[in-house]
Amino acid sequence: MDQKGKIIIPEKEIRKRVEELAEQISRDYEGLNPIIITVLRGAVYFMVDLTRHLTIPHRIDFLAIASYGPATQTGVVRITKDLDLDIHNEHVLILEDIVDTGLTLHYLLRILKERGPASIKICAFLDRAAQRIANLNIDYKGFEIGEDFVVGYGLDREEKYRNLPYIMAVND
Ligand code: IMP
Numbered sequence: 001m002d003q004k005g006k007i008i009i010p011e012k013e014i015r016k017r018v019e020e021l022a023e024q025i026s027r028d029y030e031g032l033n034p035i036i037i038t039v040l041r042g043a044v045y046f047m048v049d050l051t052r053h054l055t056i057p058h059r060i061d062f063l064a065i066a067s068y069g070p071a072t073q074t075g076v077v078r079i080t081k082d083l084d085l086d087i088h089n090e091h092v093l094i095l096e097d098i099v100d101t102g103l104t105l106h107y108l109l110r111i112l113k114e115r116g117p118a119s120i121k122i123c124a125f126l127d128r129a130a131q132r133i134a135n136l137n138i139d140y141k142g143f144e145i146g147e148d149f150v151v152g153y154g155l156d157r158e159e160k161y162r163n164l165p166y167i168m169a170v171n172d
């Protein structure tokens, strides 16, 4: 890993924040048996750390999406790997690595709401609010970040650098 860049969120801070989020989610979902949905692939690292600290019963499931053309232009996504669990009448929490324009999640929410979940909320590890186009409420967020493109902790650049334990800004 010889990628040059600036570490903007160190490993220790990530660990602390993820534990805080897990505590909050454990409180809010007490007795609700939520289904934690992870959007592949970036949010996998976040999911593993977060669920390890949940103190409530929950199930996990995964889905993968692809956009028709650049998501940033249309926001139209297609599910390429669907959930295995039925979310009808279930409390659903979606985990994302980063919400940028919000178009991808906005569209995904529309698809999942049609399945009649009891509730559906969003937990994003990173929030780049300045780029938001879609009107989207993020219920839980790890960190807010600025314009820099970032890698690490699941986030990639051309499928690389996901395994870095910190968030690094790369602007070259
Ligand atoms: P949007 O919210 O629809 O614009 O798209 C969010 C998706 O774009 C995320 O799930 C990431 O896959 C990707 N993405 C956006 N910003 C970054 C970044 O800084 N690093 C890596 N991936 C990013």
Ligand code: MG
Pocket: 039, 040, 041, 042, 043, 097, 098
């Ligand atoms: Mg992603």
